[in-house]
Amino acid sequence: MANTPIVERNPHALRRTVEQDFPTGEIMTLNMGPQHPSTHGVLRLVLQLEGETVLDLKPIIGYLHSGKEKLAENKTYHMFIPYTDRLDYLSPMANNTAFVLSVERLLGIEVTERCKYLRTILCELARISSHLLCIGTHVMELGAMTVFLYTFREREALYDLFEEICGARFTVSYMRVGGVARDYPDGWLDRVRKFIDEFPKKWQDYYDLTVNNDIYIMRTRGVGTISREEAISYCLTGPSLRASGVDYDIRKKEPYLVYDRVDFNVPVRHEGDCYARFLNRLDEMLESVKIIRQCLDQMPKDGPINIDNPKVIYPPRSRVKASMEDLIHHFLLASEGIYVPEGEAYHPIEASKGELGFYIHSRGGYEPNRLKIRSPSFVNLQSLGHMSKGALMADVVAIIGSIDLVLGEIDR
Amino acid sequence: MDIRDLDRRPPEDAGGLVLADPLKRPPLINREALALQDKLRPLEYDNQLVKTLDEVVAWCRKNSIWPVMLGLACCAIEMMGTAASRFDLSRFGMEVFRPSPRQADLMIVAGWVNKKMAPVVRRIYDQMTEPKWVIAMGACASCGGMHNVYSVLQGVDQIIPVDVYVPGCPPRPEALIYGILQLQKKVQHSPQRIITPRGEG
Numbered sequence: 090m091a092n093t094p095i096v097e098r099n100p101h102a103l104r105r106t107v108e109q110d111f112p113t114g115e116i117m118t119l120n121m122g123p124q125h126p127s128t129h130g131v132l133r134l135v136l137q138l139e140g141e142t143v144l145d146l147k148p149i150i151g152y153l154h155s156g157k158e159k160l161a162e163n164k165t166y167h168m169f170i171p172y173t174d175r176l177d178y179l180s181p182m183a184n185n186t187a188f189v190l191s192v193e194r195l196l197g198i199e200v201t202e203r204c205k206y207l208r209t210i211l212c213e214l215a216r217i218s219s220h221l222l223c224i225g226t227h228v229m230e231l232g233a234m235t236v237f238l239y240t241f242r243e244r245e246a247l248y249d250l251f252e253e254i255c256g257a258r259f260t261v262s263y264m265r266v267g268g269v270a271r272d273y274p275d276g277w278l279d280r281v282r283k284f285i286d287e288f289p290k291k292w293q294d295y296y297d298l299t300v301n302n303d304i305y306i307m308r309t310r311g312v313g314t315i316s317r318e319e320a321i322s323y324c325l326t327g328p329s330l331r332a333s334g335v336d337y338d339i340r341k342k343e344p345y346l347v348y349d350r351v352d353f354n355v356p357v358r359h360e361g362d363c364y365a366r367f368l369n370r371l372d373e374m375l376e377s378v379k380i381i382r383q384c385l386d387q388m389p390k391d392g393p394i395n396i397d398n399p400k401v402i403y404p405p406r407s408r409v410k411a412s413m414e415d416l417i418h419h420f421l422l423a424s425e426g427i428y429v430p431e432g433e434a435y436h437p438i439e440a441s442k443g444e445l446g447f448y449i450h451s452r453g454g455y456e457p458n459r460l461k462i463r464s465p466s467f468v469n470l471q472s473l474g475h476m477s478k479g480a481l482m483a484d485v486v487a488i489i490g491s492i493d494l495v496l497g498e499i500d501r
Numbered sequence: 502m503d504i505r506d507l508d509r510r511p512p513e514d515a516g517g518l519v520l521a522d523p524l525k526r527p528p529l530i531n532r533e534a535l536a537l538q539d540k541l542r543p544l545e546y547d548n549q550l551v552k553t554l555d556e557v558v559a560w561c562r563k564n565s566i567w568p569v570m571l572g573l574a575c576c577a578i579e580m581m582g583t584a585a586s587r588f589d590l591s592r593f594g595m596e597v598f599r600p601s602p603r604q605a606d607l608m609i610v611a612g613w614v615n616k617k618m619a620p621v622v623r624r625i626y627d628q629m630t631e632p633k634w635v636i637a638m639g640a641c642a643s644c645g646g647m648h649n650v651y652s653v654l655q656g657v658d659q660i661i662p663v664d665v666y667v668p669g670c671p672p673r674p675e676a677l678i679y680g681i682l683q684l685q686k687k688v689q690h691s692p693q694r695i696i697t698p699r700g701e702g
Contacts, residue, residue: 126570126600130577131618144553152618153574156650201547222578241585248582260575320608433551497574 092455099464108430116144119482121124123152127486128467130496136480138482146477146485148470153500161460165426166266169460173447177498178217179222182251183440184427185264190345191447192266195434196427200396204268206388209346211254211263212438213377213384218247219258219441219493220370227367227490228299231308234441236298239344243291246284253277266427267402270394276389282385283376300368304446309363313488316361322474327443328373331357332365339439352384363491370493401427404438426455435463442493466497511622534575552592554687562606562632562686566681567575569605574612576639583674593681607684611678613641614654626661631696634688636680637663640670 107234122133133153135146157176161169174181174348186208193200200208225240248258252275255263263270294463299305315325320333329338341349356372395402399418408415431453437446443465450459469492476488502525584590584598599605602625614622627633637657640646643666645655656658657663667680 096694108628123618124602126572130572130574130612131621152615152621153613154617155613155648156613156652175647177573178578226581238586241582242587244587245582245587258671258673259578350578436574 091310093381098187112471113140115346117140120487123481125294127489128491129226131468132173132489132494132496132499136477136485140484141482143477143480144487146474148473150470150496150499155495155501157501158460158462161457162352163456164456166429166457167426169263169457170216170264171260174262175497176501177219177440177442177445177464177466179219179261179495180212180441182211182215182263183219183438185261185438186212186346186442187438187445188447189264189266190436190438191434192427194436195429195432195449196266196401198267198398200268201393202282203389203392204313204394204396205346206384207269207273207394208264209348209351210381210388213347213380214250216302216377216441217374218244221247223370223493224295224299224367227432227487227493228305230486230490231305233298233302233305236295239291239298241292243288243482250277250284251316253280265395265402269483271374271453272387272394278385278388281381284382288378289375294373296371300371302353306364308484308487308490310360311365312480312484313491314360314362315472315476317357317359320361320473322473323340323475324468325443325472326468327439327441327493328369328470329366329378330443331355334359339437339444343422343437345436345438346385347387350382352389353380353383360445363487366491369428406494428455429457436464440465442495442498443469462498462501464501466496466498466500470494470499496500508584550684554598554642559689559691563685564594566595566607566684566688567599568595568609569602569604569625569629570600571608571622572611572640573618576611576642576678579671579674579677580609580611580638583677588674588678590678590681593678593682606633607628607636608633609636609638610642610657610663610683611671613637613646613648614657614660616654617652617654617675619654619660621679622657623660626695634664635661636665636667636677636684636685638677638680639672640668643668646670 117138119136120133120376121139122130133149133152135149136143145213155175157172160172160440164172170185170188173184176184176484221240229237230311251261251263252258254277255261257421283415285388295424315323315479317334317335320330321336325333325424326337334357336355336357339345341355342351353376355371356376358369368476392479397404399415399422401422402420403409403419404415409419429449433448435448437444444463445465446463448459448461448463449457452458473488473492473494476492478484479486516546582588584596590596595607601671602608606629608626608629610622626633635657637643641648641653642657645653647670649655654660659678665678665680669676672680
């Protein structure tokens with residue numbers, strides 16, 4: 090008895106609301122944000138409250154709009170890669186990959202084996218990094234500071250890995266159409282292996298601090314529930330969808346890179362509440378570790394990292410210095426960019442927050458005619474109103490944290 | 502620009518003027534206040550006690566600056582990283598991020614400010630208590646950075662006076678800490694009188 094969490098003994102022990110004791114029947118409108126410590130940047134919410142209970146919630150966005158889709162229309166394909174970093178700035182490697190995969194589909198090219206494995210490893214590292222921040226800030230907003238400090242410890246280790254491979258901590262701009270910016274340095278893979286070997290032990294820290302924590306359970310279990318049907322009709326994707334009992338993961342359903350060659354599970358839960366979404370994220374990090382370990386084992390030890398197509402990606406520097414042909418290609422690629430024929434392409438990937446894809450329409454030229462970003466946070470945001478209906482005002486903070494919104498991606 | 506040249510009080514009609522058009526610069530230099538300050542300056546340090554007291558107050562201020570918790574975009578992640586375990590901003594007495602601007606005296610503008618957000622940033626700045634300072638963190642806050650586009654303000658100094666600009670996209674935590682140390686120097690050496698005429702300071 091002593092070990093069972095307090096909520097299981099009496100689930101409504103501490104969830105009595107003000108209006109239950111003092112019914113007034115008055116409805117109040119409350120503004121939350123855009124500067125609010127728990128809205129993950131500049132999200133603004135307008136709440137209709139009766140006492141403490143949320144009757145309606147309306148998100149207002151646009152406080153971080155930076156016109157990236159418009160900017161893309163007069164940038165060459167390579168020039169747009171740094172802008173994808175600043176969409177979901179918690180997993181830039183995945184954004185880069187989604188963008189270059191779309192361009193590669195439009196061009197009809199396929200990258201080398203070694204590059205595919207490297208991209209998979211980086212995407213999974215980005216997923217770990219993003220989930221770590223989500224977990225850290227989500228639990229911090231509910232009042233527990235320690236988890237945040239622990240998750241940032243591991244994020245710094247990940248940043249060191251990213252920094253070593255591309256020179257930046259998280260605005261990486263590492264992927265290129267047809268390959269990557271440069272090969273990884275010697276010993277980098279060993280350091281990745283060291284990180285994933287140590288990670289499960291540190292993962293246990295977060296698990297111990299949250300999963301059996303009475304207060305945490307009380308704040309999240311049964312809060313912000315969304316049913317399977319509603320989750321599908323709201324187009325939820327990612328861990329939030331899988332917490333409602335839908336087994337949908339693009340890595341399994343529409344495998345890209347090398348996800349069809351590695352063995353991993355997709356955590357699915359049926360409760361559909363904040364707690365389930367949180368546990369899904371925790372479990373996904375261990376699955377990512379599994380994927381990375383298999384990739385490291387299967388990855389070819391040598392072979393080119395970039396494809397040999399000087400119309401798309403720079404030829405090696407040694408050849409540029411030796412051959413006139415390659416020098417011309419290098420010059421043209423630097424000054425004009427990649428020529429993309431007429432057509433349109435969309436390549437979804439499973440980013441840390443859900444389905445991320447870039448729809449590119451080209452009229453034939455060096456710049457896209459139109460670029461549409463399908464960003465998971467933007468689509469997941471619309472379910473916030475539904476999840477919050479009937480919840481307490483303080484629960485809204487927990488719900489925002491549990492669907493993991495990033496405003497850079499919502500407003501773009 | 503010297504800190505003495507800035508009158509940090511909001512203009513009289515800040516509410517209407519600034520909120521209606523965030524691009525309109527508020528008058529950063531108040532000539533009258535400056536003239537008054539010049540008139541008073543010779544008197545100021547006649548008294549060695551006041552001078553010493555001033556230095557002590559400045560020293561206290563610089564070592565307990567509380568930033569307002571205003572994370573806009575990617576730089577906010579680096580700002581959080583600076584406050585978190587490895588870089589540990591509390592070494593400089595600045596880890597107390599305050600959600601309310603009324604309890605803060607430093608605003609770290611971390612990320613691009615767009616035209617919808619500009620009135621909000623200005624209002625938060627106006628709500629902060631005196632004395633207050635601003636750090637423009639990163640290229641976007643300093644000059645618009647890579648976002649040269651219809652919706653983004655080309656530098657937050659168009660709406661609020663900035664004390665320290667930290668370059669980078671995003672700046673590393675070390676860079677932000679260096680910026681903060683520069684600000685501490687500025688706080689220590691700028692004349693802040695504790696005995697001020699009514700209505701000033």
